[in-house]
Amino acid sequence: MKHSLRSFTPTLCRAMGVPLPKLAKVDPYLDLSNLKTNITKALLFCPDAFGNHALKKLPELHQSIKESSTHEVELLSIFPPITPVCFASLFTGATPEEHGILHYEKPVLKCDTLFDALIRAGKKVAIVAVKNSSIDILFRERNLDYFSMDYDPLVSVKALELLSQNKHDVIVVYHQEYDDLLHDSGLFSELAVKALEHHVASWKLLVREASKAWKQNFLVSFTPDHGGHIDSKNGFGDHGEDSPEDMELRHFFYIK
């Protein structure tokens, strides 16, 4: 059986030596037990809807991500592959039934999350996200630093500022341009492809700047939530179905 998004939280907790949040019961999807480093810092980059469908269509982008990675993991999203359902599972290890988000809604999660586990372990956490996105809202009301920005480039600016200040142990960085444009202009419209290119460029920039700030004993993850397919009714992009296009993902890690 393939791994799912639920394995991300156990993987990160194991890598950082942090006890798991309560609903994270699945195994890690990446065995980091033979790492020579003890990971103390992490930057988690979440480019929305950047699924394996895009890597298959644009192999040059896949290659470019791999050039700035040390590990690649094949996995499946969680059903239904819709942003808040997926990020809730990614950052809790829980099923949708357990975390309670079963369709498109953005409540503040009351269950135990990765961020609660990190805070209990004494880690300083920052979430930098586009204002009113799922990641901006779902994990509120915790003792961590929230930064709500107008759009992806300003999210990146804030993330770089936080890296240079080096006050946080875990920084979440959320971008949404591709998910926006696949719905509004088509799965691989010229603008949607540009958005994918922007996400890859951001990944490379974040890896480079995290390396400068943290030097070693850190990881950077490329952790999208779901893919997408062409809606036969209108020809635009969509997601939310139990299909390979929507469900198949690759996660990447740069670990040093």
Ligand SMILES: [Zn+2]
């Ligand atoms: Zn999404």
